[in-house]
Amino acid sequence: MIISMKILNKLSFKFKLISIILIVNIVISSLTMMLLHNKIKKTIIQKIGLRTNTIVNIISTSAKIEDIYLLFSNDKKQITQYLERYSKEILNEPEIEYVAFYGKNEEALSLVGSLPDKKFNFESDDINNLNNSTYNVSKDIFSEEGNIIGHIMVGFSIQNIDSALKENANISFKLLIFSFLIISLIIYVVLTYFLKPLQLLYQASTNVVNKNFDCYVPVSSNDEIGKISEQFNIMVKELKSFYSGLEKKVKAATSELHVSNKELQEQTIKLMKINLQLKEMDEKKSEFVSVVAHDLRTPLTSILGFAETIMKTELKLTEEQKSKYLIIIQQESRRLGRLISDFLDLSKIEEGRIHLKFKKVNFNELVERTVETFRINNNKNINFVIETDSNIAEINLDPDRISQVLQNILSNAMKYSPSNSAINILLKQYYNFVKISVSDFGMGIPNEEKEKVFQKFYRIDNDISRKERGSGLGLTISKAIIELHCGRIWVEDNIPNGSVFIFTLPIRNFDEYKI
Amino acid sequence: MNEKILIIDDEENIVQLLSLNLMCEAYNIDVAYDGEEGLQKVETFMPNLIILDIRLPKITGWEVCQKIKENPKYKVISVVILTASAQRTDRDKAFSLGADEFLSKPFEIKFIVDRIKAILEKKSKNL
Numbered sequence: 001m002i003i004s005m006k007i008l009n010k011l012s013f014k015f016k017l018i019s020i021i022l023i024v025n026i027v028i029s030s031l032t033m034m035l036l037h038n039k040i041k042k043t044i045i046q047k048i049g050l051r052t053n054t055i056v057n058i059i060s061t062s063a064k065i066e067d068i069y070l071l072f073s074n075d076k077k078q079i080t081q082y083l084e085r086y087s088k089e090i091l092n093e094p095e096i097e098y099v100a101f102y103g104k105n106e107e108a109l110s111l112v113g114s115l116p117d118k119k120f121n122f123e124s125d126d127i128n129n130l131n132n133s134t135y136n137v138s139k140d141i142f143s144e145e146g147n148i149i150g151h152i153m154v155g156f157s158i159q160n161i162d163s164a165l166k167e168n169a170n171i172s173f174k175l176l177i178f179s180f181l182i183i184s185l186i187i188y189v190v191l192t193y194f195l196k197p198l199q200l201l202y203q204a205s206t207n208v209v210n211k212n213f214d215c216y217v218p219v220s221s222n223d224e225i226g227k228i229s230e231q232f233n234i235m236v237k238e239l240k241s242f243y244s245g246l247e248k249k250v251k252a253a254t255s256e257l258h259v260s261n262k263e264l265q266e267q268t269i270k271l272m273k274i275n276l277q278l279k280e281m282d283e284k285k286s287e288f289v290s291v292v293a294h295d296l297r298t299p300l301t302s303i304l305g306f307a308e309t310i311m312k313t314e315l316k317l318t319e320e321q322k323s324k325y326l327i328i329i330q331q332e333s334r335r336l337g338r339l340i341s342d343f344l345d346l347s348k349i350e351e352g353r354i355h356l357k358f359k360k361v362n363f364n365e366l367v368e369r370t371v372e373t374f375r376i377n378n379n380k381n382i383n384f385v386i387e388t389d390s391n392i393a394e395i396n397l398d399p400d401r402i403s404q405v406l407q408n409i410l411s412n413a414m415k416y417s418p419s420n421s422a423i424n425i426l427l428k429q430y431y432n433f434v435k436i437s438v439s440d441f442g443m444g445i446p447n448e449e450k451e452k453v454f455q456k457f458y459r460i461d462n463d464i465s466r467k468e469r470g471s472g473l474g475l476t477i478s479k480a481i482i483e484l485h486c487g488r489i490w491v492e493d494n495i496p497n498g499s500v501f502i503f504t505l506p507i508r509n510f511d512e513y514k515i
Numbered sequence: 516m517n518e519k520i521l522i523i524d525d526e527e528n529i530v531q532l533l534s535l536n537l538m539c540e541a542y543n544i545d546v547a548y549d550g551e552e553g554l555q556k557v558e559t560f561m562p563n564l565i566i567l568d569i570r571l572p573k574i575t576g577w578e579v580c581q582k583i584k585e586n587p588k589y590k591v592i593s594v595v596i597l598t599a600s601a602q603r604t605d606r607d608k609a610f611s612l613g614a615d616e617f618l619s620k621p622f623e624i625k626f627i628v629d630r631i632k633a634i635l636e637k638k639s640k641n642l
Contacts, residue, residue: 290600294570297599301620302528308624309532315539328528 014191018184025183029176037169044161048135052156056137059090059099060152065141069149076109083110090154097134097155104149113155122151133159197225201232213240291457292343295471299332299339306332342471346456349480356398356484363392363434363505364427366399370406371425380419384410388427395434395507401481402505405489408474409438409501416442417498433487433506441498450491454479478503518635519543521562523553523579524597525571529620533566536624540632550574554582562592564635567614569598569605577612584613593634597622 063086072078087099091113098113106122116134125136134155141150200217207215213236217229306325309315317325348354371384378384413423417440426437445453445460452458457472482489482503489503520542524530527548534544545560547553550571557565565583569576576596583589593615598605601619609617615634618627 290602294598294600297620298526298529301599301622302526302532304621305529305532305536305624309536312536312624315535328531332528 014188014195017191018187021187022180022184025180026176033169033172033176037165037172040168041165044165045158048156048158048161052135052137052154053139055096055156056139056152056154059154060139060141063101063141063152065101065150066143080110084112086110087112095157097157098153099155100153102151102153104147106151109150116155122153133157133162194225197221197229201229204232204236208236208239211243213243288456295339296336296343299336302332303329303336339471342473342477345477346473349477354480354484356401356481358396358398360394361397361399361402363395363397364388366403367406367425367427367436370403371410373407374410374414380414380417382414382417382420383422384425385422386425386427389429392427392429392434393507395505397485397505398481402485405478405481405503406436406438408478409503412474413438413440413442413499413501416440418442429507433504435502435504437500437502439494439498439500441494444493444497445491445499453491454489517541517543518564518639519545519560519562520564520566520631521545521547521553521556521560522566523547523550523556523571523576524566524568525549526568529568532624533627536628537631540628548572550576550579553579557583557589557592563638564593564595564631566595566597566631569596569600577608580609580612580614591638593638595631595634597627 063083068079068082072082083101087101087110090096090099096113098111098115100111100113100115101109102122103109116136122138122140124138135158136153136155138151138153140148141152143149197217197220204215204217207213216233216236219226219229219233306329310317310322310325345354367386367388371386374382375384410423410425417423421441424437424439426439428435428437449460453460454475456476458475459472479489482505485505487503487505489501492500492502494500520537522530522533522537522544523546524533525548530546530548534546538544545556545562547556551573553565553567553571554574556562567576567579571579576598580594580596583592583594594613595616595618596609596614597618597620599620606617616630618630
């Protein structure tokens, strides 16, 4: 079953179609022919039956048996002679094989011709069961009164008829075969012609598979095949545009991917950099915190230590000593307070949380007030000299913070100035800014350290700074404050020795300043 | 015999505080305000014990400690590190450099004095 299915699948469409048509044709034709053949045979034989009956009737009638009997007054010999002569005449007809007369007692009167072998029964052959080549017809001979006076049997040759029929069948069959071949050929040619578009369709499909989208099938008819071809063409067109669209999309997507990949890489690098920066910042912060802790502990140590010392009665301290130590406690407490303020300021600056309160301020007055506080606490006997243009305008600034800056610069100057020296404060107004310079005659700052002094925790290591050590943040904070005012701060050398700390502040309209 | 203590710290107040409280325990005190000066005084003063701060100008306390402990001549000197930065790592570093004690600021005077007394007594017993 499976093998036959396989074979069936492999045969071509044409072949299958032709085979089916032929098979159907053959079956129908053969059946028809067989039926026809039988019918014809029957009819013919029937007619033969009728004819032969008629002939035998004629023969028996024309024999005039009754008359013969009368003529020859029952002389059997003469009757037989006459009948034999008569039969021989009849036998001239080629179709008649024998003629046999029998008396009323079934005695043979005349037997002429090629008689059949077997014994007679006085019956005609069955027309329909004609197997041998002789058809035997038997008839009773009647007298005028209606008495049976004898029998006649005539044998007819039907060989010709039979062979004629057979020949006819043969020819028909041959014709049939021939016509089948012609039909097959015609169908084959016609199919080939009609199926040509299918062949083209197949080729076109192959092209499409190979991604050649420019193949189209000619549409030559409006039948099923034509419709398929038309649809095929439309489909190929769609495929073409889809495919090229797809290619474009893929290209675009790929290039987009490239771009975003590149961007991603760049982003990753950026992120890595930021990560590094954050790590650095984190380290710096931890460092900062430990420095702060350290710096705060130092004055605290003095405070606790001297307090404890004063309370130690076994030391037997003098009142003078006790006062001295109490002053130290005071100083160190103040120092602690300053350190804490400085640290807080610095932390605000680093996080951008400093809020400046701007006011229009008379700069001269501010400077005067600040310098005055230093004049009061002047244990080094320093001469503070202020030089100024009297017509310095009102400047927009945060007075507390600018005062803080000035205090920081002045205290540094005092720290590093020898006793009895002078500190000069010079104010000058330019077109759109004001400049203030504070000069001291201390040891000065070497060039490589002029920028470093503004850095966090930077302290110049020397004996003088030791006793009154600040946090190292003063100038850092001052710089931040000045820069938030959009000014500048720097240091130069003083002649012949010492340093000049200078900062500038822009003169601006109130409105331009809103931060 | 009065034992000698060298105090090396750049904070004048601290130095004053320590020397004051140790002198009345009958120790001989000398001071230095930076690492270099400190090393010089070790040579000249030959103390039994050094109180050493870390935050010093010129050379750090760590260097001073290392130099003292490396020198076989100073083997008998006890080194007490006294610092305001009391981080764990500093403690470990101190002992890895051979310091005999690690104390932190701020401190109780009594505590410091007792510790120093204990170290010197132990040293003198061992000798």
